Amino acid sequence: MISESLKKPLACWRGKERYDDGIVECLTIIFESGGCSWARCRMCSYRHERYRAQSCEELAAHLNAQLAWVRSQFNLDEFPMIKIFTSGSFFDPAEVPLTFQKEVALAFRGKIVIAESRPEYITPDTIGHFLSELNDGTHATPLYCAIGLETTNDIIREKCINKGFTYADFKQAVTVAHTAGAGVKAYLLFKPPFLTEAEAVTDTRSSLADLAGTVEMVSMNPCTVQRRTELELYWKQGDYRPPYLWSVLSLLKDAPMHVTCDPLGGGQQRGPHNCGKCDYDITKGIRDYSISADRDLIGALLEIVCTCKNEWEYVLDRERPYCMPLTR
Ligand code: SF4
Numbered sequence: 652m653i654s655e656s657l658k659k660p661l662a663c664w665r666g667k668e669r670y671d672d673g674i675v676e677c678l679t680i681i682f683e684s685g686g687c688s689w690a691r692c693r694m695c696s697y698r699h700e701r702y703r704a705q706s707c708e709e710l711a712a713h714l715n716a717q718l719a720w721v722r723s724q725f726n727l728d729e730f731p732m733i734k735i736f737t738s739g740s741f742f743d744p745a746e747v748p749l750t751f752q753k754e755v756a757l758a759f760r761g762k763i764v765i766a767e768s769r770p771e772y773i774t775p776d777t778i779g780h781f782l783s784e785l786n787d788g789t790h791a792t793p794l795y796c797a798i799g800l801e802t803t804n805d806i807i808r809e810k811c812i813n814k815g816f817t818y819a820d821f822k823q824a825v826t827v828a829h830t831a832g833a834g835v836k837a838y839l840l841f842k843p844p845f846l847t848e849a850e851a852v853t854d855t856r857s858s859l860a861d862l863a864g865t866v867e868m869v870s871m872n873p874c875t876v877q878r879r880t881e882l883e884l885y886w887k888q889g890d891y892r893p894p895y896l897w898s899v900l901s902l903l904k905d906a907p908m909h910v911t912c913d914p915l916g917g918g919q920q921r922g923p924h925n926c927g928k929c930d931y932d933i934t935k936g937i938r939d940y941s942i943s944a945d946r947d948l949i950g951a952l953l954e955i956v957c958t959c960k961n962e963w964e965y966v967l968d969r970e971r972p973y974c975m976p977l978t979r
């Protein structure tokens with residue numbers, strides 16, 4: 652029987668991750684936290700996921716119950732790597748109390764932890780304290796701060812996403828993380844709203860070039876249409892189409908570093924998709940590539956013969972942004 656002090660997190664699953672030219676077992680946990688303090692990005696529905704606690708103590712107890720559930724369900728010895736997400740930022744003390752951050756560091760001491768956070772919460776104090784509990788000397792870099800940078804272009808991040816921080820903020824967080832002895836994983840969002848397919852490809856291509864040599868890991872998220880978001884409104888009006896999987900392949904093929912990619916909703920209308928016939932093989936291939944880093948696989952996938960490739964090329968060539976009037 653599950654006791655009352657155990658609470659299932661929003662999600663928790665085992666998988667494999669590429670790390671240091673090898674493959675490791677990884678446990679991914681999505682904690683139900685106090686919720687994102689920003690909560691304004693146009694494409695994000697996670698911001699609706701929040702536990703409304705009356706006090707910091709109640710929130711910490713709620714989170715501790717989830718950690719206890721994880722311990723009751725999994726043998727942690729099997730996982731050298733733990734990925735932690737919340738519905739916002741793990742290092743935001745208003746969302747995840749410092750006492751619980753410490754509990755997590757102690758629970759996963761000696762492992763590699765990848766924890767997601769906005770850059771403003773990556774401070775010398777927070778990262779230093781977390782690392783001092785987590786690090787037992789097993790790994791040279793026990794912590795990676797995962798930051799949803801989305802793009803290195805400030806205008807696109809502000810206008811198309813409404814992310815609320817700048818590339819300079821991100822770079823400052825990278826410096827703080829590196830100085831403290833942590834690594835950085837950058838997430839890029841491929842094709843936010845208001846961009847044509849070609850503009851989106853150009854944006855992600857230049858973001859990848861900018862990031863080369865500055866962070867330890869890069870992951871690309873092809874945009875999906877989540878429920879109860881501003882993006883969903885545009886999509887329902889026919890003003891937004893998620894990216895083509897062909898575009899994802901072309902970006903992975905030319906990237907200056909290994910880029911991981913899990914095309915959520917791949918092949919579905921709300922997710923990155925082609926025509927419906929070639930989607931399954933390409934989505935699976937992209938997931939395999941994330942683990943294997945085999946560029947030849949990406950090359951082979953780009954050679955798949957499907958009539959929708961002509962459509963994609965036509966869209967890249969002919970799609971134009973529709974202009975808003977500058978004056979009234
Ligand atoms: S994308 Fe991240 S920062 Fe933006 S609203 Fe969602 S959880 Fe908050």
Ligand SMILES: [Zn+2]
Nearest residue numbers: 926929957959
């Ligand atoms: Zn096709």
